[in-house]
Amino acid sequence: MSEALSRQVQRARTDKSWWVAGALIALGLAYPFIVDPLRDLPLIGDFVPGVSSMVVMMIFTTMALGLNVVVGYAGLLDLGYVAFYAAGAYVAGWLASLHFEDITFHLGSAVSGDLPGIHFNMWLVLVLAGCFTTLVGIVIGLPTLRLRGDYLAIVTLGFGEIVPQFVRNADSVGGFDLTGGTFGIAPIDSLAIGGVVFRQESNKDDLYYWAAIGLVLFTVFCCIRLRDSRLGRAWVAIREDETAAAAMGVPLMRTKTWSYAIGAFFGGVAGAFFASYRAGAFPADFFFQFSVFLLCMVILGGMGSIWGVLAGALILSYLDREGLSTIGSKIQEGGLDFDPTKYQFGIYGLIIVVMMLLRPTGLIPERRHKIELEEGVHDTPFYDVQTEGAMTDRDRSDD
Amino acid sequence: MATATAALHRIRGSSLIDAIGLLILGLVVIWVVVKFAQDPTRFLNVTVLGARNGAIYGLVALGYTLVYGILQLINFAHGDVFALSGLVASTMIISVFGLDTTTGVLLIVIGLVGTLAVTIPLFAVVNATIERIAYKPLRNAPRLAPLITAVGVSFIVQNISLALYGVDFESVPNFIPRTDAVEIGGVGIGWNTIAVFLIVIPVLLVLTWFVRSTRQGKAMRAVAQDREASAMMGIDVNRTISVTFVIAGGLAAVAGLVYLLQFNIRYDTGFQLGLIAFTAAVLGGIGNLTGAVLGALMIGMVEAWNEGLDGTPGGDWTRSMIFGILIATLVFRPQGILGERTPEGA
Numbered sequence: 224m225s226e227a228l229s230r231q232v233q234r235a236r237t238d239k240s241w242w243v244a245g246a247l248i249a250l251g252l253a254y255p256f257i258v259d260p261l262r263d264l265p266l267i268g269d270f271v272p273g274v275s276s277m278v279v280m281m282i283f284t285t286m287a288l289g290l291n292v293v294v295g296y297a298g299l300l301d302l303g304y305v306a307f308y309a310a311g312a313y314v315a316g317w318l319a320s321l322h323f324e325d326i327t328f329h330l331g332s333a334v335s336g337d338l339p340g341i342h343f344n345m346w347l348v349l350v351l352a353g354c355f356t357t358l359v360g361i362v363i364g365l366p367t368l369r370l371r372g373d374y375l376a377i378v379t380l381g382f383g384e385i386v387p388q389f390v391r392n393a394d395s396v397g398g399f400d401l402t403g404g405t406f407g408i409a410p411i412d413s414l415a416i417g418g419v420v421f422r423q424e425s426n427k428d429d430l431y432y433w434a435a436i437g438l439v440l441f442t443v444f445c446c447i448r449l450r451d452s453r454l455g456r457a458w459v460a461i462r463e464d465e466t467a468a469a470a471m472g473v474p475l476m477r478t479k480t481w482s483y484a485i486g487a488f489f490g491g492v493a494g495a496f497f498a499s500y501r502a503g504a505f506p507a508d509f510f511f512q513f514s515v516f517l518l519c520m521v522i523l524g525g526m527g528s529i530w531g532v533l534a535g536a537l538i539l540s541y542l543d544r545e546g547l548s549t550i551g552s553k554i555q556e557g558g559l560d561f562d563p564t565k566y567q568f569g570i571y572g573l574i575i576v577v578m579m580l581l582r583p584t585g586l587i588p589e590r591r592h593k594i595e596l597e598e599g600v601h602d603t604p605f606y607d608v609q610t611e612g613a614m615t616d617r618d619r620s621d622d
Numbered sequence: 623m624a625t626a627t628a629a630l631h632r633i634r635g636s637s638l639i640d641a642i643g644l645l646i647l648g649l650v651v652i653w654v655v656v657k658f659a660q661d662p663t664r665f666l667n668v669t670v671l672g673a674r675n676g677a678i679y680g681l682v683a684l685g686y687t688l689v690y691g692i693l694q695l696i697n698f699a700h701g702d703v704f705a706l707s708g709l710v711a712s713t714m715i716i717s718v719f720g721l722d723t724t725t726g727v728l729l730i731v732i733g734l735v736g737t738l739a740v741t742i743p744l745f746a747v748v749n750a751t752i753e754r755i756a757y758k759p760l761r762n763a764p765r766l767a768p769l770i771t772a773v774g775v776s777f778i779v780q781n782i783s784l785a786l787y788g789v790d791f792e793s794v795p796n797f798i799p800r801t802d803a804v805e806i807g808g809v810g811i812g813w814n815t816i817a818v819f820l821i822v823i824p825v826l827l828v829l830t831w832f833v834r835s836t837r838q839g840k841a842m843r844a845v846a847q848d849r850e851a852s853a854m855m856g857i858d859v860n861r862t863i864s865v866t867f868v869i870a871g872g873l874a875a876v877a878g879l880v881y882l883l884q885f886n887i888r889y890d891t892g893f894q895l896g897l898i899a900f901t902a903a904v905l906g907g908i909g910n911l912t913g914a915v916l917g918a919l920m921i922g923m924v925e926a927w928n929e930g931l932d933g934t935p936g937g938d939w940t941r942s943m944i945f946g947i948l949i950a951t952l953v954f955r956p957q958g959i960l961g962e963r964t965p966e967g968a
Binding site for chain 2: 298300302310364366367370373374376378380382383384385388389391392441502512513515518519522564565568569570572573575576579583595
């Protein structure tokens, strides 16, 4: 009886959350129409982000959700997510720009047919960028995911350093210009639907914004479905207790690699999307601090919690795009000489430390993760398994 | 039967990986020998420079390896504490002691020792405070938690350096002449190189003696092996961990001064150097003091060969190469050159 009741309550709660989600989506879609009156409001008007900032915020949110798959679901610390962002942006550069001007190849692209270079349909490029970064994720993951915890963090950090350095230096790989060196690749084609090329329209930001909302919704949908899937449950099991998960028959290597690869997919799609919006892939965008910035979004919102990460990502990317400089100008109007944008990474660092110490579950905690953090988990490595090599055998037989 | 097959798989699999690793190592060795044969003088000169830089990295790497040994925590903040200590040392040398190249030798020595007398205790306390505030409350949390916190602390310390010293590089005059002290067959060894080794070798020896032979050092090793058991044996675990951070902070201060005497330094120097030093610690076998210095020497030499010899990718790729070494180490020999096989690295 009580079980049926609780189920009913559960359902009612779920229904309610769908209503809230629906209202938020409607509000989000209507944002370009209401932004101007909002900006005219007294006091808070200055703090309302413009549509172009909102586009970037949506893109960063997509990346944070992707990172959440790795850090939040599977509990693997990835400090090199910027590598996937860079890879995605450069795939867009290779497949939809004038960069390879010796080749002329068009596939469903909106640009005029006689332009040199490779021009794929930009929507297809987003998918291809995602697939490419997935592959990159698997290649990085296979040798490194055998290692546990902190070693993995440092290796991903290493890749996060190598990939940006590679794109910066690879303007003459055996005399071949692969990445355009420090100048990057520009211009990259615009998104287009039918004959409407977004970048040529007067409301280009609005169009990109709606596309970005679509991207976030798609990512959220995937994240929810993944979380509740067999794979998602396996990730949580690994996060909670690797040894126990292995003993229950969860293939460690394969499951971890999937989390890494799927997280990478979203990073690649978002990177290509951003490259299309910015009309270029520029190596100055890719630096280590960005990975920590994304990590900070996940920590602030709550590791593993989709709504939490959404909130954390929106807050921090808002601060990054407009918030800090607006606050800074307010402070300077008040007569204090302090520029918060200069110390933004110090602020993110402070947020990370404060959250980890005071509220490790994040702003909107995920239920399971909260239990884990508050009641503790058996987290000491199981020595025998490692020295006997039993775990490696399991991995091998599963592959 | 199944076990036998599995064992066979294991042997075959691991020997394949070992073979690839050995092959890569062999190619590198052959390359080095060829380079040596082509132009021994130049090769040795470059190598000496690399060894000097490597020794400096070693001082930073010791701090990483000490803390990792006891807490299994990559203290990302260590590099930034090192950079801040270097910056403070530059203020001490220039503004407080007012040293320049015209100062007499004795005064320079007094000034440098005075600088250390300020920075070593200061950063020992800073490091121990960081541990108290940021890492201690997370002692029993999942292992990801202190690691993430360490990244946050690293950013905070880096921004403190930025707030205090701005974005400009700080440097001090060349107190130690860079002219050759010894020259053997065209291979010069500078005074500054000798000075660096005169600092690094005693530090390593004293540290090794401390960890091996003193009561406190034994307590450190016990805590590193098994925290609970050492608490049962009457060791004050928290105090031991604090002592480790105090030593690491002092080492960071020494490294900061040595680095400053050689290069210029700014707020974000610690991040990059920290990554190099950490790679060195992993290469040598993390938790192993001699290994950290050995790994750092090798990293320094690889860097110098890459930048100073012909037919290499060149300076643009140095950091990629160093991370390549890090990744290769973790794939082929996770326990490092001198390390024991730990559950973490397997």
